[in-house]
Amino acid sequence: MSFGGQTPTIIVLKEGTDSSQGKGQIVSNINACLAVQATIRSTLGPYGGDLLLLLDIVHPAARILTDIARSQDAEVGDGTTSVVVLAGEILKEIKEHVEQGVSSQTIIKGLRRASGMAVNKVKEIAVNTSEGNKRETLSKLAGTAMSSKLIKRNTGFFTKMVVDAVLSLDQDDLNEKLIGVKKIPGGSLTDSLFVNGVAFKKTFSYAGFEQQPKSFKNPKIVCLNVELELKSEKDNAEVRVEQVSEYQAIVDAEWQIIYNKMEALYKTGAKVVLSKLPIGDLATQYFADRDIFCAGRVATDDLERVIQATGGSIQSTCSDIHPEHLGTCGSFDERQIGGERFNFFEDCPAAKTCTLMLRGGAEQFIAEVERSLHDAIMIVKRAIKNNTIVAGGGACEMEVSAYLHRYADKNVPHKQQAIIKSFAKALEVIPRQLCDNAGFDATDILNKLRVEHRKGNVWAGVDFDNEGVRDNLEAFVWEPALVKVNAIQAATEASCLILSVDETIKNEESAAPQAPQRGLPPGAAQRAVRGRGRGMPRR
Template identity: 35%
Template sequence: MAGYASGNRNRSRARDAQSINILAGKAVAKAVRTTLGPKGMDKMLVDGLGDIVITNDGATILKEMDIEHPAAKMVVEVSKTQDAEVGDGTTTAAVLTGELLTKAEELIEKGVHPTIISGGYRHAAEKAVEILKTITIDVSPDDRETLMKLAKTSLTGKAAGEYKDFLAEKALDAVLSVVEETNGNLSVDVEDITIEKREGGSILESELVKGLVIDKERVRPNMPRKIENAKVLLASFAIEFQKIEKSAEIKITSPDQMNLFVEQEEKMVKEMVDKIIASGANVVFCQKGIDDLAQYYLEKAGIYACRRITKSDLKKLAKATGATLFQDVTDIRPEDLGAADVVEERELHGSKMTFLLGCKEAKTASLILHGGTTHIVDSLKRALNDALCVIGVALEDKKIVAGGGSPEIELALRLRDYAATLKGREQLAVGKFAEALEIIPQTLAENAGLDPIDKLIDLRAQHEQGNKNMGLDVYTGKVVDMYENNVLEPLRIKTQAINAATEATVMILRIDDVVAATGRGGAMPPGMPQPDMDM
């Protein structure tokens, strides 16, 4: 290829490019596959600083892993999307993507063009979503028992699994306290639920607060510990003497001048505090610092003040109390203050936090998690977040399905029947899509130490007899009715995983040329061989 190997490009084409990309995608899926299901193993992730994360959460593992291959990153994106849309099922989505790539590779080796495979996969994904909707179970906000089963299923197999009954109840109560109804449709914003971690104590000491908890204490111990009928002021500016931004030199030649300068500073701080007091505020949350002198004046006025509040916490405070975030002291208006029934400081295991109860503007809840070590409370937070998301999407969609691999086996069975009605090579792609879905129950069996082939045969036999809820009980090794066995998942976990995995697979399959520009000092990504330039 004339002029091609000019030194500013590396290139991998056609079959080589597809093989390399498929291999990279499969490698990522393989990395998380052993974590799937209640019997899945954990991964220990160690970063360059020696910090450790121990988890079996697919999204966390893939996010923390140092992945540089461009095709592998697409599989990571599938997991991230699943986490953002549903909050759970991230490992399922990644494993399914890897298996779809494996089956596509088999077809490519038989001479089926990637475009045909892509079309068949998309067709199969659409049909799979249609089939899923025929095997759903309805759920309502009043059906507390079913919602509890959903939460327990999500928590099973995670670090906090033995406390799943206790934690599921906390998660359900938290979601129900923030759910909103608009024109008959329910919506749940999990961001309205704050999760705070506290090392020390037992997991059973974790509590739900129907209000907002901020991990900050009063700036001075003599400020009121509790304020009722709180008028909340949110400040993004510093309550302190405003330093001159431009370079300046002030010459002081006598003690009187020094006194005047100090008095002027004090006067400016006093004026700022006077404006805050005049607004009627009795609680102040400041994003930046509060001067010692300002603290004194605020304390004297009986105002509860906290400083160094994070931007995310300020947003939560604004939403919960209805307060406006003031950019400057001159912007303060009494009508823009927020409101809460009670603002108080409480001590938990040696550390102090601020509680806002009876917030006027928005529904809000906070979960305070306790655990023996940092790693325990971190894993607890990840598990609780999954449970909250699962309950939320189930309430929004009002549809759930049985778990334990039963939906995948049913889909595989029905898609094989559907493939038989198609003509041409697309039939092969739909058939391979059906085979790929069986990787989920197969992996569940492998991770539980069971024979995957025997279990797949048993599952297929049950579903062919019309028992669509039959799945694998990894604890007993038996094929049982998953609905009766209380293993339930939201419909959206399955539809999102199928759609995201299909789109990522199709994107990878359609790449037949990988070009890496090295003009800016780059090179082909690690793991990609340098291709032969003599074309």
């Protein structure tokens, strides 16, 4: 059977399957995203509350917001709350247009146009910081990143630690994974240490360890991927003997092999022997008798950082080790920190790594401190590679919003004008939410900000100290321009994706626990049907 020369596409669905589509489905998806936004918006800014929660988001559209938060964290390292709040507000503002029947494609075109203009405006007004005191600039950026975190009361203490940590890395590569973080319960926050080198917890030790020296000046260090235990020589071996003397010869040979290894290491002149694999009691005592420190089962990342700091290299054999294979450091010692003992390698000549030793009263608290420092470290890292900054406290968003309003009034006469103005209004959610979280009169401060930006005060933002408006560039509330650019782009992409999904097919009977497919929760399948009206069949 055909209609008008075309064969209709018929979808046969299993009984009990729910199919939702069209405008109602888009509105439903938007509402799900707004629920996520409402949950976390109260955490934005220096006066935002700290939530202790675990969100298990199963709605496919709402999970898009968690994805853009992850992408923001991976790309920039900070601004994860901002990007979710902004994406939710964009959807909230354009929800009315969806309900009025405006085509999704029209809205998407308008959002992409507004996003492009907003990004260009941020880049245009951004200030270049390549000239001037580099350390001071990085300290201001790190301080702003920490202002909304749990450690904001100790910003000065941790700002220096973060800047020192990033500047200790190889400036061409800036691999933040070479910044070791050790969490040690006990003490106060200000008992935390910055180690210009490597520190790791004392490894499992055998008898003889206490006889080893625990402090050296300018020692040579050898790093191994070799097991120094007797058992390793007899693994997977089967030998048939007829006389006791033959068995004794095999045992003697095993001992001779390990003694040869230890003697070869002793002859290198190394005073510190580290290995990824176990160093047994025989080797431990052998090294103790010769005033050599050894540690086996050293974690791979710790050993990698020792190599970066001391200039050595990992050896997979104990023979043919040359002086250039050995590392060195200014001082090595073992010290007690809290309830644990740590080995310290400091004053390293090739130091391209460092260690942050974090203290605190509870493990959960220290874990939150680590996350806060990670954001600040990523901000400083991005700032070194990108020298442009903008003012925070809602100043950048208000300036871009004012620009989009002016542009839409003069240059966009058709129906996309309303979409661009909705996008501009959505940008105001950042300063508004900052005011709400601080207990300020958001309506009054936003009106003052609009007036200031109309006068041309580009960096007018929220004054958290005096509940008013100020020039946040002069107040040193700085953020990398990259944070704002990435947040606008990610929020727009998420909004466009949610708008383009207008059909969900869900089979209730398949809700039994099973392995999730394609990243969706068990029992739910989602498909986006696009391009209808352009002659594309529904599949």
